[in-house]
């Protein structure tokens with residue numbers, strides 16, 4: 001390492017953020033000197049406060065929901081309450097926290113001899129130079145290559161002063177389950193936590209200015225909102241004017257003068273990229289608002305400085321952050337053969353009740369793009385496994401191009417949606433002609449995948465009979 005005046009250490013590679021960033025150093029980098037800067041826990045949002053713990057909570061919520069609704073199947077079961085302490089111990093004490101600590105230990109150990117860990121917030125103090133630190137000690141470090149993988153944080157509105165509130169960062173770590181919860185927002189986070197808390201026995205009130213999950217295909221949005229409206233105490237079409245209260249009770253005053261009071265308040269109104277906390281100007285790095293600006297290869301405006309994941313991506317999804325991590329790693333190692341950030345056909349699932357999954361265009365987007373579309377809405381309840389499930393609300397919507405037989409979009413709402421859709425992700429990613437799909441392969445009878453087979457056959461396309 002070269003030591004220049006005012007610089008405590010110089011590295012071949014500096015990584016800011018040990019979420020997706022921690023997956024960068026593969027054995028390809030064994031002869032690089034590396035600094036990993038993480039001000040919080042190793043594993044980042046997905047591991048510590050996002051995808052993983054929420055889905056572990058969803059398992060408990062689904063189990064509670066099934067018990068509460070078991071009588072419709074002739075089963076004498078009931079939901080008698082949740083052991084919050086047991087749930088949080090299973091998720092955090094026995095699993096997540098061990099993995100996060102293990103990840104950090106590994107990077108600090110002899111097994112990662114070429115890696116130094118810094119645990120204080122990083123910010124640029126000059127071109128390719130950062131102020132950070134280790135424990136109480138401030139350190140200035142520089143790098144030939146820098147990867148900014150510093151993620152995003154919950155958006156907190158201006159009115160949230162003078163009221164105790166929670167975000168996805170801390171709501172899962174409450175000491176005890178609240179009797180009632182007001183949720184602000186109608187996006188992914190709001191809908192996943194609404195299902196979790198309501199199914200576990202908390203009374204959930206949701207305040208949102210628009211329909212829930214409004215970015216989905218309108219048929220799915222509408223069907224989902226019908227269910228959500230009947231499940232939760234809903235205050236839709238409203239915004240918050242003011243808020244007051246403490247950890248025992250929080251009251252919101254809405255724009256129609258009404259009030260909503262619950263024991264706890266969860267703000268789930270989107271996530272803000274952390275670019276504004278990095279003093280990017282000092283590093284000469286261009287930004288779009290709080291988002292680090294990158295080109296199609298993940299390069300920022302400064303040569304040798306890259307960005308990936310929630311801080312720079314058009315998608316705030318872990319599978320996208322992972323794919324961008326692979327692309328940036330490849331591009332750094334293969335500057336003459338770079339690959340673009342993989343942003344085609346990005347799917348996602350919302351693990352609420354019912355589960356939702358989607359890939360590709362909505363019907364409206366496909367029409368606006370000029371396609372001659374054929375559309376099929378297929379009820380789960382019209383195929384054999386849907387009957388077995390006694391399902392009355394599950395639906396698949398496919399949008400296809402009549403001329404080419406290509407799938408343009410697939411939208412699922414119902415049991416196993418996040419798994420069922422994978423077949424459609426393959427079809428759209430590989431551009432498979434839907435006309436060859438129903439009879440070119442077997443469909444296991446009576447599996448739920450027959451809902452997909454029937455949806456495809458319902459499209460106005462010419463299918464071979466055998």
Ligand SMILES: Cc1cc2nc3c(=O)[nH]c(=O)nc-3n(C[C@H](O)[C@H](O)[C@H](O)COP(=O)(O)OP(=O)(O)OC[C@H]3O[C@@H](n4cnc5c(N)ncnc54)[C@H](O)[C@@H]3O)c2cc1C
Pocket residue numbers: 016017018019020021037038039040041042043044045046047049050051052054120121122123149150151152168189274277278308309310311315316317318319320321
């Ligand atoms: C409640 C919730 C549920 C989610 N569920 C899903 C899901 O089911 N599926 C899905 O695909 N996505 C989900 N997501 C989104 C997913 O978590 C993110 O897209 C993903 O974690 C982004 O990864 P990242 O590496 O870009 O950022 P992060 O994982 O956020 O990592 C960034 C790291 O940088 C650190 N950091 C930030 N600034 C600095 C600094 N200046 N100095 C030092 N360190 C810094 C942070 O502490 C953090 O550890 C969910 C998110 C939330 C909040």
Ligand SMILES: NC(=O)c1ccc[n+]([C@@H]2O[C@H](COP(=O)([O-])OP(=O)(O)OC[C@H]3O[C@@H](n4cnc5c(N)ncnc54)[C@H](O)[C@@H]3O)[C@@H](O)[C@H]2O)c1
Pocket residue numbers: 157184185186187188189190192208209210213239268269270271315316317348349350351
């Ligand atoms: N299963 C998953 O993949 C998953 C789960 C959770 C989170 N995530 C990721 O995290 C991101 C953030 O989730 P989120 O639910 O916080 O955001 P979101 O963008 O999905 O939803 C934000 C909600 O807040 C409302 N809102 C925003 N600003 C407002 C304002 N000023 N006044 C009133 N209402 C306002 C919006 O109408 C919307 O309902 C998601 O977009 C997603 O990318 C993914």
